[in-house]
Amino acid sequence: MRASLPSSTPKAGPATGRWRALLASPLWRWVGGGLMAAVALLIVWLLVRQGMRVDWPAVWQSLKDLPPATLALSALLAWASHLAYGCFDLFGRHAVRHGLSVPRTMAVTLIAYPFTLNLGSLIGGVSVRYRLYSRQGLSVGQIAQVVVISIVTNWVGYFLLACVVFWNWAPQLPEGWHLSGQQLRWLGVLLAAVSALYLLLCLWRGGRPLTVRGRSLPLPTWRMALAQLLLSSLNWSLMGAAVWALAQGRAPYAAALATVLLGAVAGLLSRIPAGLGVLEAVGTAVLSAYLPVSQALAVVLAFRALYYLAPLLPAALALLATELLWRRRAPAADTSQNGF
Structure with a gap:
């Protein structure tokens, strides 16, 4: 009965109902979409304005001057990174315990990952994975759990490496990025704390799933969570090594790794598919502390x-x-089911 409820129980008043109606209305969706479009257009305009200052003939010449051995080494490191990422869904396989084999699970991840990079996480990380997994018998809930665990795997290593890089070395940031070296250090510490909390959560739960708002998320054991952290760190480190190889050692490895780390977050925040132009702007700013601007941009374009x-x-x-x-x-299959 309502009279038996505690007086502290929150009640949905008329104001709450109006806010919910507003958020669900088509007008709000149009306003939200318009704001996101305005932000994207602003970013594109800034990138175009910066691109007009670039000496493109010099960039093209720098690209042509990259030795074939350098390109081959960077390509090898890039493919090694893809292979490391291809193991991410194996953690979801272990936690969800679906019936697909290890090679099939890795094949799904390796197919979906390039689509994620070039078309965004919604298409690659969700749509392609859903199509490939669902046709092999996985339910929507199982697919969602595998995708979430893969995303967690990707970022726990990122957070740790960001702390290591930003605490020991301050990169040269693009114009308009008002962050001091000390702020970057503490940001890195905050990110590493998230990874540490994830490990502690897995240790506390002991492999038992975590239930949030009625939804169950499988959690690995602390040993498996540690493996997630190490494999993710390896993946991001290989990406930085691919950039470092293209710079031919003239920029420190920390700068190459910072190019990848900062470019990934900037691209994610900009919501531009593949971070097109954003990665180039960030990488040029970071690497131009050690290379001419044309060569720095050539390195990022080659990457x-x-x-x-x-x-x-x-x-x-x-x-x-x-x-x-x-x-x-x-x-x-249809013919066999119909008895023909």
Whole structure:
């Protein structure tokens, strides 16, 4: 009965109802979409204005001057990073205990990752994974849990490396980034604390799932969480090594790693697919402390070509091949079910 409720129980008043109605209204969606579009246009305008100052012939010449051995080494490191990321969904496989084999699980991740890089997490991280996993019998809930665990794996290592880099070395930031070296250090400490709390949570739960608002999220054991941290750190470190190889050692490894770390967050916040232009602006600002601007931009453009674009073609071909294979199997399955 209502009379038995404690007086401290929060009640939804008319104001709360009006706010909920406003947030659910088409007008709010239009306003929110308009604001996001305005932010994206502002970022694009800033990038175009900065691009007009670039000596593009010098950048092209710097790209052509990159030795084939340098490109090969960077490509090898980039593919090694993709392979490390391909193991991320194995943590979800272990926690969810779905029936797909290790090679099949890694294949799904390796196909989806280039789409995530180039088209955004919604298409690569969710849509491609959902299509590939659902056709192999996983439920929506299982897929969601695998994706969440993969995202957590990606960022726990990032947070740790950000702390190590920013505490020991202050990168040269792009114009308009009003952050001091001391602020970056404490930001790194805050990020590392998130990773530490995740490890403590896994230790406390002892492999038991975490329930939030009626939804259950599997948690790994603390040993598995530590493996997540190490593999994620390896992945980001390999990405930084690929940039460092393209810089041919003329920029310190910390600068190359900071290019990747800062570029990833800037691209995520800008909401521009693949961080197009954002990664280049951040990387040029960081690396130009050690290289001419044209060479710094050439390094980042070469990294984008090797890490983002080159794996997209084989991933698209693999996705197309799986679609054709499943379409061939579908009529055969229907025929067998109908007794023909």
